[in-house]
Amino acid sequence: MNPSRVDSLIDLTYGLLIALAVGLILLAEGPIGLAFGIGVLVSYIVHVVWKMARFDPDWMTTTVKETVQETVDETVGETVEQQVDETVKETVGETVEATVDEAVGESVEATVDEAVGETVEKSVEAAVDETVEKKVGETVERSVEETVEEKAEQKVEETVEEKVDETVEEKVDEAVEEKVDEKTEDEEASST
Structure with a gap:
């Protein structure tokens, strides 16, 4: 199997799960729809982090580095x-x-x-x-x-x-x- 096809299918599946979660939240009155929706969103966030780490391993360290640099510059400057x-x-x-x-x-x-x-x-x-x-x-x-x-x-x-x-x-x-x-x-x- 081609890795890019697997990624596309996973993204499509997450999209459908998010749509289903939104539908359950709107139609099912109660905590079931809300719990399912929160679970789908959390798993999607984990998937995005995994994908970013796989394709661009430096993205997290770069972001943290920039944030720390800005904070240090402001604090030290003041x-x-x-x-x-x-x-x-x-x-x-x-x-x-x-x-x-x-x-x-x-x-x-x-x-x-x-x-x-x-x-x-x-x-x-x-x-x-x-x-x-x-x-x-x-x-x-x-x-x-x-x-x-x-x-x-x-x-x-x-x-x-x-x-x-x-x-x-x-x-x-x-x-x-x-x-x-x-x-x-x-x-x-x-x-x-």
């Missing part, structure tokens, strides 16, 4: 993305804070010391107390603003990425205002 996001946020936050504190603190302190020192010396030698107070206030404010803005922008642009620009500007402004107020008060206190 997990890695979450870990990277958390790590980047923590690292960038800590690095930006440390860098801004260090860079701005040093720059502001050095610039304010230099600018205030020179201005105070020149003004004290040349004018009276009233003139000294006016000149120091104006000169310190102009010099500090220009110098601090230039230094802070250079340091911040070198060390901070685009995502943290707003944070850096806030910290620089706060640090500059505090240092300028402290230095100005110190210089005014020491000059009087």
Whole structure:
């Protein structure tokens, strides 16, 4: 006998059994038709699996492999993305804070010391107390603003990425205002 004829006859027989099962389910009221129909469908599924394994032995492993690959890709992708996001946020936050504190603190302190020192010396030698107070206030404010803005922008642009620009500007402004107020008060206190 030819194997393809046997397969065709088996398929035809299963088709007739399925039709008979549907007929029994519709005509026979009760569990007999339903049980026969379920039995035929289960045996047909077993037959299809057997046939697929015979003609294409790799179909089951290929299907399982594809399913596992998709699941692994999704799970690993999501997990890695979450870990990277958390790590980047923590690292960038800590690095930006440390860098801004260090860079701005040093720059502001050095610039304010230099600018205030020179201005105070020149003004004290040349004018009276009233003139000294006016000149120091104006000169310190102009010099500090220009110098601090230039230094802070250079340091911040070198060390901070685009995502943290707003944070850096806030910290620089706060640090500059505090240092300028402290230095100005110190210089005014020491000059009087």
